[in-house]
Amino acid sequence: MVTLYDVARHAGVSIATVSRVLHGQQPVRDSTRARVRAAIEELGYVPDGAAQSLARSRKDVIGLVGVEHNGLKPPEYDIESMSLLFYDEVMRGVEARIRERSWSLMITFLREDENLGITMPEDEPVQSRLLALAGKVDGLLIGEGVVPAATVARLARRMPVVVVAGDTSQRGADVVSADNWSGAHALVEHLVTGHGRRRLYLVDGPATAPDAKARRLAMQAVIDAHPGSALTGSFNGRFTVRNGQEAAELLLATTREAPSGALPDAIICANDQMAIGLLRTLTAGGARVPADVAVVGFDDIFPASLTHPPLTTVHQPMREIGERACERLFERIADPALRPKVELLPTELVLRESCGCPPGTVTRQLIGPARPISGRRRNTPDCHG
Numbered sequence: 001m002v003t004l005y006d007v008a009r010h011a012g013v014s015i016a017t018v019s020r021v022l023h024g025q026q027p028v029r030d031s032t033r034a035r036v037r038a039a040i041e042e043l044g045y046v047p048d049g050a051a052q053s054l055a056r057s058r059k060d061v062i063g064l065v066g067v068e069h070n071g072l073k074p075p076e077y078d079i080e081s082m083s084l085l086f087y088d089e090v091m092r093g094v095e096a097r098i099r100e101r102s103w104s105l106m107i108t109f110l111r112e113d114e115n116l117g118i119t120m121p122e123d124e125p126v127q128s129r130l131l132a133l134a135g136k137v138d139g140l141l142i143g144e145g146v147v148p149a150a151t152v153a154r155l156a157r158r159m160p161v162v163v164v165a166g167d168t169s170q171r172g173a174d175v176v177s178a179d180n181w182s183g184a185h186a187l188v189e190h191l192v193t194g195h196g197r198r199r200l201y202l203v204d205g206p207a208t209a210p211d212a213k214a215r216r217l218a219m220q221a222v223i224d225a226h227p228g229s230a231l232t233g234s235f236n237g238r239f240t241v242r243n244g245q246e247a248a249e250l251l252l253a254t255t256r257e258a259p260s261g262a263l264p265d266a267i268i269c270a271n272d273q274m275a276i277g278l279l280r281t282l283t284a285g286g287a288r289v290p291a292d293v294a295v296v297g298f299d300d301i302f303p304a305s306l307t308h309p310p311l312t313t314v315h316q317p318m319r320e321i322g323e324r325a326c327e328r329l330f331e332r333i334a335d336p337a338l339r340p341k342v343e344l345l346p347t348e349l350v351l352r353e354s355c356g357c358p359p360g361t362v363t364r365q366l367i368g369p370a371r372p373i374s375g376r377r378r379n380t381p382d383c384h385g
Helices: 004-011 015-022 030-043 049-054 084-099 121-134 149-156 180-195 210-225 241-257 272-284 318-334
Strands: 061-068 104-111 139-143 161-164 174-178 199-204 230-236 266-269 294-296 313-315 342-345 347-351 363-367
Touching: 004 015, 004 030, 015 030, 061 084, 061 121, 084 104, 084 139, 084 318, 104 121, 139 318, 149 161, 161 318, 174 180, 174 210, 174 318, 180 199, 180 210, 180 266, 180 294, 180 313, 180 347, 180 363, 199 210, 199 241, 199 272, 210 230, 230 241, 241 266, 241 272, 266 272, 272 294, 318 342
Parallel strands: 061 104, 061 139, 139 161, 161 174, 174 342, 199 230, 199 266, 266 294
Antiparallel strands: 313 347, 347 363
């Protein structure tokens, strides 16, 4: 087992210096800090806290690292705007599995601007938090791509790691996610072919969010497959209700100034929170949904069914993601030699009135993998199931 003493000896520094680097304390020269970090990486050292003397005995604890989207204003710090709706459901799934084994869960949140892939002095506290948590648990669930893939891969070589709702191109660790691409593809396909909505507008999510990226690429695939369809504009948000309001305000102002005075045919929001904020603001500004413009979201959070009109969206199996990620982590704890794999859970297209379906429509359709298959066409979901 690699110890603090081994790191100090390898880096040619004192134990106190190694401790200061791990805890982000000053003063430590940049060159010394880099040398200690290199030694930690080369030796694969993970702080083992109070359990170090037990020589890696099992702790019966797993850790969950979530992402807190930065740049939010004070009024936005509510349950709808900080990814808590998503993580609450994921944690319920995790708890359902660890309860069966009488294990415990430790949780921490990292801001999306805290890039763990760069070794700079200001990043030391964040890296220290991640390493400190790793030393207190048997395995880690890491959420939504806030930790760069290279960092995850390095950490996965030291201990069991499963990425929750992360980048499906990640190859250094297990990934459990919803099939965002297929769900978004079915949603946009329904707008274009089911309702003839060709002029599309995107209210996008954070650039760091892998799920937002997958949904954006799926939308573009539908546009590319249907000549005459086009993306007329986009707004970059951070998954908050307020971002949806801001996007709607911008659209309404732009529409008033434009010669045509026309809204896009449909607005595709990367999640339900933004769709709810946008829908409320559009209707308050005099726009009729869906007569003037269709609005759709993604996730199928409970408030989406309470909007006026009710929101068409895609159901993401958030609790099941937590369950499956936890199950995979237990498998990896039992057998660290398992090859990493990506598990995509199917989504459901939830059709309600905001897309243009008749009032009272509540239809759920399970969506299978939507990647193009030679010689085959997908059936287009309709408002009648």
